[in-house]
Amino acid sequence: DTAVSQTPKYLVTQMGNDKSIKCEQNLGHDTMYWYKQDSKKFLKIMFSYNNKELIINETVPNRFSPKSPDKAHLNLHINSLELGDSAVYFCASKPRYRLAGAETQYFGPGTRLLVL
Amino acid sequence: LAKTTQPISMDSYEGQEVNITCSHNNIATNDYITWYQQFPSQGPRFIIQGYKTKVTNEVASLFIPADRKSSTLSLPRVSLSDTAVYYCLVGDMNSGNTPLVFGKGTRLSVIA
Numbered sequence A: 001d002t003a004v005s006q007t008p009k010y011l012v013t014q015m016g017n018d019k020s021i022k023c024e025q026n027l028g029h030d031t032m033y034w035y036k037q038d039s040k041k042f043l044k045i046m047f048s049y050n051n052k053e054l055i056i057n058e059t060v061p062n063r064f065s066p067k068s069p070d071k072a073h074l075n076l077h078i079n080s081l082e083l084g085d086s087a088v089y090f091c092a093s094k095p096r097y098r099l100a101g102a103e104t105q106y107f108g109p110g111t112r113l114l115v116l
Numbered sequence B: 001l002a003k004t005t006q007p008i009s010m011d012s013y014e015g016q017e018v019n020i021t022c023s024h025n026n027i028a029t030n031d032y033i034t035w036y037q038q039f040p041s042q043g044p045r046f047i048i049q050g051y052k053t054k055v056t057n058e059v060a061s062l063f064i065p066a067d068r069k070s071s072t073l074s075l076p077r078v079s080l081s082d083t084a085v086y087y088c089l090v091g092d093m094n095s096g097n098t099p100l101v102f103g104k105g106t107r108l109s110v111i112a
Helices: none
Strands: A004-007 A010-013 A019-025 A031-037 A043-050 A053-057 A064-070 A073-078 A087-094 A111-115 B009-013 B018-023 B032-038 B045-050 B053-056 B061-064 B070-075 B084-091 B106-111
Touching: A004 A087, A010 A019, A019 A031, A019 A087, A019 A111, A031 A073, A043 A064, A043 A073, A073 A087, B009 B018, B018 B084, B018 B106, B032 B061, B045 B053, B045 B061, B045 B070, B070 B084
Parallel strands: A010 A111, B009 B106
Antiparallel strands: A004 A019, A019 A073, A031 A043, A031 A087, A043 A053, A064 A073, A087 A111, B018 B070, B032 B045, B032 B084, B053 B061, B061 B070, B084 B106
């Protein structure tokens, strides 16, 4: 009954390869995100999707392309992997919003990517 | 989103109360204050959220003074399992698609 799940948990690959990370949420949320946490543990937003539509695209190289087949899934595809892409990638989701007060985001367990 | 400032790290012995203060001088009227906890090798987890005065749940208390320019997360009687990074975030969470902006957090180490 995992709320936000990611696969794979670990990903080790060579420079130049193309890889994908999958994210699924079973919370019925409308909005999903991808965050990157680097070696200094700084957590940064990459993308935000709302009902399969790209809402936010922070300064991220074009090699990163999110894809949302439906509102429960937000996958991250990375082309031509570079050493600097090594990090932990977190998927998150939240309800669209509610007028009664602020809501919270639910994070997945993370995918640890190591590019050699 | 309003920028936040919090201590880089704190140490505490088991059983003590831990208070982590966060400064957010530029907080806006519609902004809420939210704290997240991140254990090693896990994603951040929501702890508590508030707008003003005091909020308490089964995990922590959040104290917010009248001017809302700071907030204090209080963890009662910490245990070793409370060792984690604690993030203070401020933002208008009602704006729909506003992403969370994480600072560097406070690394709490609980010592036996």
